[in-house]
Amino acid sequence: MKNISVTTFIHTIFILALVVISLTFFILLNATQDxxxxxxILKYKYIANNFILRxxxxxxxxxxxxxxxxxxxxxxxxxxxxxxxEDKGETIFSGSSIYGEVKVFKVDxxxxxxxxxxxxxxxxxxxxxxxxxTQYIFVVALFLVVVLLxxxxxxxxxxxxxxxxxxxxxxxxTGDLNIKIDYKGDDEIARIAKxxxxxxxxxxxxxxxxxxxxxxxxxxxxxxxxxSRIAAETVDDxxxxxxLIRSFDRMNELIEDLAQVERVxxxxxxxxxxxxxxxxxxxxxxxxxxxxxxxxxFEYNDNEIFTDKDLLALVLxxxxxxxxxxGEDKRAKVLAIGNKILVKSKGEKLKEDxxxxxxxxxxxxxxxxxxxxxxxxxxxxxxxxxxxxxxRYDSKNRENIxxxxxx
Numbered sequence: 001m002k003n004i005s006v007t008t009f010i011h012t013i014f015i016l017a018l019v020v021i022s023l024t025f026f027i028l029l030n031a032t033q034d035x036x037x038x039x040x041i042l043k044y045k046y047i048a049n050n051f052i053l054r055x056x057x058x059x060x061x062x063x064x065x066x067x068x069x070x071x072x073x074x075x076x077x078x079x080x081x082x083x084x085x086e087d088k089g090e091t092i093f094s095g096s097s098i099y100g101e102v103k104v105f106k107v108d109x110x111x112x113x114x115x116x117x118x119x120x121x122x123x124x125x126x127x128x129x130x131x132x133x134t135q136y137i138f139v140v141a142l143f144l145v146v147v148l149l150x151x152x153x154x155x156x157x158x159x160x161x162x163x164x165x166x167x168x169x170x171x172x173x174t175g176d177l178n179i180k181i182d183y184k185g186d187d188e189i190a191r192i193a194k195x196x197x198x199x200x201x202x203x204x205x206x207x208x209x210x211x212x213x214x215x216x217x218x219x220x221x222x223x224x225x226x227x228s229r230i231a232a233e234t235v236d237d238x239x240x241x242x243x244l245i246r247s248f249d250r251m252n253e254l255i256e257d258l259a260q261v262e263r264v265x266x267x268x269x270x271x272x273x274x275x276x277x278x279x280x281x282x283x284x285x286x287x288x289x290x291x292x293x294x295x296x297x298f299e300y301n302d303n304e305i306f307t308d309k310d311l312l313a314l315v316l317x318x319x320x321x322x323x324x325x326x327g328e329d330k331r332a333k334v335l336a337i338g339n340k341i342l343v344k345s346k347g348e349k350l351k352e353d354x355x356x357x358x359x360x361x362x363x364x365x366x367x368x369x370x371x372x373x374x375x376x377x378x379x380x381x382x383x384x385x386x387x388x389x390x391x392r393y394d395s396k397n398r399e400n401i402x403x404x405x406x407x
Contacts, residue, residue: 006159014152018145025141032133041093044113047071048095048102051115051122072127073113081112081123161189169196175270177204225251264311264380271308271385278302278336284313289320296320300336305406311381312404318374319343319402327400341404349393350400358389378402 004012050067067073085105089112093104100117111126161183171179177200183193225248232244279302286293316334320343323332327345335342350357358379382389388405 010155029137044093044104051102052097052100073124074127076123076125078123165193273308275304276309281312285316288317295324296332298334315378315381318378322374339406343402344399354391
């Protein structure tokens with residue numbers, strides 16, 4: 001029950017209320033009709049007894065006239081009612097004795113009482129005012145249904161802005177930061193909308209500041225690092241020269257990693273998927289690696305996959321880099337099996353869960369060859385591609401295995 005939407009909850013409550021009202025008035029209407037029918041039977045039984053159980057009874061008897069008045073009975077010509085009774089009449093009561101017989105007929109909504117005595121015949125019509133109890137019950141039921149319907153429509157109208165707000169929040173979640181949430185009013189929904197609009201503006205400012213900072217800092221660092229790298233080549237001491245070159249190369253790697261992080265984490269960034277052969281993806285990976293091809297190998301059937309070639313190549317490039325950097329034999333093996341791509345390397349099992357290494361700048365305490373951005377980039381890109389990223393350890397072959405599961 002707690003997982004259903006507000007709209008579904010309102011629909012459910014309205015339907016239940018409508019069913020309860022309908023059942024209540026249906027039961028009440030049946031009970032009223034039964035009671036009314038019983039009262040009519042008792043009434044006609046009493047009238048019949050007055051006609052058939054008295055030995056002496058004259059047509060113009062005063063007692064009879066009082067009876068007519070009390071029960072709103074009117075004498076009508078036999079011929080006037082006979083045809084209607086024969087055509088559409090229904091006998092609802094009859095009684096007899098040695099003095100005569102009484103029958104009660106119903107024609108539509110009219111009631112006729114026929115009295116047959118040995119000394120006279122009478123046709124009476126019940127002139128009692130129409131009982132509008134049924135109509136009253138129907139009107140009250142209709143009024144309550146209308147009130148319920150009005151309340152239902154008012155509630156639905158009240159949550160329309162909530163649906164619009166939800167749609168705008170979903171747009172924001174997909175990366176549309178240019179959305180403007182404008183809701184007039186001062187109710188709870190309006191206050192939530194205004195607060196969320198402020199949050200969007202604040203987030204846009206933060207992202208703009210971050211992007212500006214990242215671009216400026218990378219641009220400003222690139223030139224002096226390149227210059228220093230060139231200058232390091234002129235150092236005579238080979239040991240010092242190697243240390244300097246390695247340091248400047250690592251700085252360049254960090255800038256490249258940061259550039260990749262900025263690109264894939266941009267809210268406007270989205271993969272461009274198409275059909276590619278695995279060989280095309282692996283060739284793109286090799287272009288990015290810029291390493292000796294003897295350090296890694298590919299095993300695969302050249303199947304076609306639906307993916308973003310550049311992004312998947314970037315993922316494999318980072319996984320192969322990690323395998324070469326941290327593997328005991330400094331080698332990486334890539335296998336494509338079904339909908340999985342596996343990257344294997346020799347070594348000890350990771351000390352922490354995979355989630356630890358996919359955090360930016362997280363490294364194993366003994367690893368100093370990188371900046372801890374490789375697996376963060378891998379995890380971020382695979383999330384954009386809607387792929388799974390898994391890790392397992394093959395203790396038999398002492399292999400760390402990273403899996404990319406494609407859907």
